[in-house]
Amino acid sequence: MSRYNAHVAEPKWQQKWQEAEVFKATRDESREKYYVLEMFPYPSGVLHIGHVRNYTMGDLTARYKRAKGFNVFHPMGWDAFGMPAENAAMKNNTHPGAWTYQNIAEMKNQFSALGLSHDWSHEFATCDPEYYGQQQALFLDFLEAGLAYRKNASVNWDPVDMTVLANEQVENGRGWRSGALVERKELTQWFFKISDYSEELLTALDGLDKWPEKVRLMQKNWIGKSQGLQFNFKTIGAPSGFEQLEVYTTRPDTLFGASFAAVSADHPLAKALESDAQVAAFNATCRQMGTSAEEMEKADKIGFDTGIKVVHPFDASRELPVYIANFILMDYGTGAIFGCPAHDQRDLDFARKYDLDVVPVVSPDGESYEITTEAFLDAGTLINSGFLNGMDIDSAKAEIIKRIEKAGSGEGKTNYRLRDWGISRQRYWGCPIPVVHCPDCGVVPEKKQNLPIKLPEDVTFDKPGNPLDRHPTWRDVDCPKCGAAAQRETDTMDTFVDSSWYYARFTSDKSDTPTNMEDAKYWMNVDQYVGGIEHAILHLLYSRFFARAMAKTGHLPESAIEPFNALFNQGMVCHETYSTTGPDGRPVWHSPDEVITKDGVTTLRSTGELVTVGPSIKMSKSKRNTVDPLEQIEQFGADTSRWFTLSDSPPERDVEWTTSGAEASWKHLQRVWRLADEISQCADDAPKGASAAQALLKATHHAINDVTYGFENFAFNKSIAKLYEFTSALAKSKAGNAEKREAMKIMALLMQPVTPHLSEEIWELLGGTGMAVNAPFPLADPELLVENTVTLPIQINGKRRSEITVAKDLSKPEVEKLALSDHAVIKALQGNPPKKLIVVPGRIINVVI
């Protein structure tokens, strides 16, 4: 009996697949395509166990769909720009490019060891000039279409990394990489006009029915649509140019409850008043305030009374004080509000502090009442509100908007939280923004024939900041328009730009335009996208915007504006933690291979010291609870890792990596191999018994049916469970060897998307035609899934008491008769008729007494 040796079999089959180019996809209009894509990795140089899970799931889908007859497109590439390369360059005195391409080479080897069915012929890295040159072409088209523009904006500035950070890269007021306190800074930056698509990006979410509900909701909240009224107050005592103050509100119905107005410290009015030292000092205080969650929780509402008043639009006798307040955001609405303390908690807190009026204008019962410490936010009837009295909130909103619009001092307005996407980064290792700054012509787009604008090779990272900025021979150029001495834009693009269209580039990666319409029409959209939930908003929202912008500029068909038909977010891989107590009383973490568990006691291998076993949490370097996928492959082979990451836990949930679980997977695969080996060594004898053969056939088709269901529905753990069952059934079967051989061949094909190498070995051993990877996926025969008899549980008053086995299509009256003659039922009825008798055909019987 031979033992299955993964270390020999796996490289062998990987090579055979490669030689036969089985995963190479070519456009073929006569076949239905299926585009499977996993979020492409950052080439850190190290394959993580999380990659294994992500790419195994995508690979399973790709292999399964291939076996189902689809023309599967499964490309792979590298998200290769970004700061780690610059940091490595600084640390090791290398070039970011050299470091990156070295990592790519290493990671590609590690990926191939997993036996993934990628079509590498489309491979690119986003740092290839052929890729980012096309990205520059897209930028120029976006610029021409008005989708890219430059403006002065207040941005998050990381003083250590010396670059702008996106809002999401700021955590608790600190730069996510450097940990430095982030500063607000006014800079002229490039933006993409994603806000043009706010409404469309929101409404189109409804159509993404194969996306997780959670992701759609997160995007919806992120876009943050609100409907309200934007209008002008007349001011009294304001500086020249500020005769009016424009505010935004979603509660125009509460206008009669207004007791103050407030503006942001960054509002033009607040700035105009800064000649007053007190105002300047107050504004400075506001700007310094932390933006972290706890700080905001604790922060008091503070305000500065400017002495300016605004006049109530419907009661000229009422004048409201205008404050500068720390809780008003400049970049939402108009940066100015009116405060209605009775119906807004913040306004109430503020009013209590500065002793302002609190007048309820919405009442639950139509009667007036006192507001104490909590604002009233529910629905109700308008009171204390002149012409609005007696109306409900919606009518009152409509009425106010109507009157304000009639008076010409404002209009109903929809606002979105989503802001334009700032893409300028003061970094070297990114895609250069292809424009030139000319003293005479201003901002001049680079000519397309000059693309790509390549990054210079001769750069140093011995100083902080952007090396492009201090690279005169690269920076100083002639103006493309007038030829005068000018300077290149030295900012590069946010790396999220790179990943916003790579899926489209894969469809025609050699094209000298960003895409090729014919290819894009055939291959787009991505039918199944697989990746982590951490990209729920940014990457996926940016990609949705990009696809629309590319359609508008003629680079994608209209049908591809939602680039990902289906999205799946896989869970993380977790592991127990192991710690001992160090001399300073703090925990010392140990890696899984440093400890040993025997008889339920976990100790250190080296010293025998007792180890505290912590809960299973996300693998991280700091807790040292990582397992190295390469070591796992070394020990058990890739198929075992693939099998284990898919078993036990549902794909969307976190999976716990245990040594025993990995070993058990390995043992099971060995068992399958042994079974196949035994079958291969027996002559095909005459059928032993028709009933055993029939039972095996039925078990086989149930397995086909159930495994298929799991593969189709991202319930891979259930498919694995069914494969375990099928293995047991086959091992115990008394059917003849010919029947067992057929069952085992079907087993190999069912397992092929999960354990492709082992499947090939078994397929070959049992004389399958060609390679298993090219064999069609088995199809269940519906005839073999139905049973002739069915066992019906009998409940008495909803509790299971007995069961009867009857013919599948026995009539309901017959079943009732049989049920009533069951010994448990007779005993329970004691001669009385049942109150009710429920028979659910093929399911259950319930006797109510």
Add this chain to the structure above:
RNA sequence: GCGGGCGUGAUGGAAUGGUAGACAUAACAGACUUAAAAUCUGUGGGCCGUAUGGCCGUGUGGGUUCGAGUCCCACCGCCCGCACCA
């Protein structure tokens, strides 16, 4: 604060409103073995009972239903996202 999700054996988890705990892990017992490993077989929610069997059981309390892990209401706990968004 707002929004969303989840609570099932020692553990990961199964269960179109219809026999709760499939499958797997850990554990225990047995077979094989001089022994171990490997392999195979079996037991496996709790309590009572020799047993047929009975009672209880899916975070807690209620409800709908012939029947609830599943649907509805309230509460408790945990997790995630957003957060001074007017």
